[in-house]
Amino acid sequence: MALIEYDVYRQKLRELEPELAKLSAALDLDGARREAERLNAETEQEGFWNDLQRSQKVQIRLKQLQNKIARQEKLLSAHEDLTALCDMGQEADDGELLEELKSEYAALEAQVEEARMATLLSGEYDNSNAILQFHPGAGGTEAQDWAQMLYRMYTRWAERHGFAWKTLNYEDGDEAGLKSAAVSIEGENAYGLLKSENGVHRLVRVSPFDANARRQTSFAAIEVMPEMTDDGSVEIREEDIEMQVYRASGAGGQHVNKTSSAVRLIHKPTGIVVASQQERSQFQNKDNCMKMLRAKLLELKAQQHAEKISDIKGVQMKIEWGSQIRSYVFMPYQMVKDTRTGYETAAIDSVMDGDLDGFLNAYLTKLATGELKR
Helix, strand or coil: CHHHHHHHHHHHHHHHHHHHHHHHHHHCHHHHHHHHHHHHHHHCCCCHHHCHHHHHHHHHHHHHHHHHHHHHHHHHHHHHHHHHHHHHHHHHCCHHHHHHHHHHHHHHHHHHHHHHHHHCCCCCCCCCCEEEEEEECCCCHHHHHHHHHHHHHHHHHHHHCCCEEEEEEEEECCCCCEEEEEEEEECCCHHHHHHHHCEEEEEEEECCCCCCCCEEEEEEEEEEEECCCCCCCCCCCHHHEEEEEECCCCCCCHHHHCCCCEEEEEECCCCEEEEECCCCCHHHHHHHHHHHHHHHHHHHHHHHCCCCHHHCCCCCCCCCCCCEEEEEECCCCCEEEECCCCCEECCHHHHHCCCCHHHHHHHHHHHHCCCCCC
């Protein structure tokens, strides 16, 4: 029996070869290696660090190229190792090696799919870190609880992918959930992978806050923005910002109630408001606010093709029926369905635990083929 299963996996490994070859071509590994060599040579030139802005861009780009090359080489190496393992196990008719082969092949298949998704990312800011903001819709506690469920879903997604994440702002709900929150997710292509999640998310369930156990519909909005360094791509003038400080409350820790360390920034030309209360110092919270404000302005600039920030007016999402990008139904049946791509799954518990790659992949594929416009 083991010999037959080894034949099955040998065939699977053969079928994976063209996919790996297509990935290498799509990633242009030879071109990436040449560019990495050129940039590496530039870092060794005298006076390289004199232009700090240029040197930082070179270092970031070089790291991206090195990561891309290393990931693909690791995939190719893993495929070779599994082929050798398959030969060895089949020759010895070894059941234990077969279990190892199954496990390692499943991991390789997942890595290939992740790499394929990365080839679909071609936007200017796709390789940036991401900032996510969570806004409950109308409906009080029910909507606030839904926003917190989404907060957990995306932070679990980050953990599944080995991305670091950090809470920038978190305001507790009145009875449960959250009133507002923001997190940064750090990792290559974090924004490119998560940009599809920007929009209104709809929940249908039996409310745990309703004594009569009635079914309720709730909404929450997610804003997804690229986290940008201050590279001059957006101009934020000091006179356009109103800064407010206050005593924080909630998830920031006990120290937050002792000093006015929380910061709220209001961008007067657009009316954009950002807040941070997670850090211990006012300076760190202001820095978080500036990251969020820069990201919001850049996103608006991209959406409206505006050349000057003063030309941008804030756009408010309507967090209500008919505007959702995805529906999560817990009752009377279980289903998560994306209204833009048609992708759906009944595995709602897995989705709420951060298993979102099916949705992200469907969106990126349709975006790449022109079936969707961002």
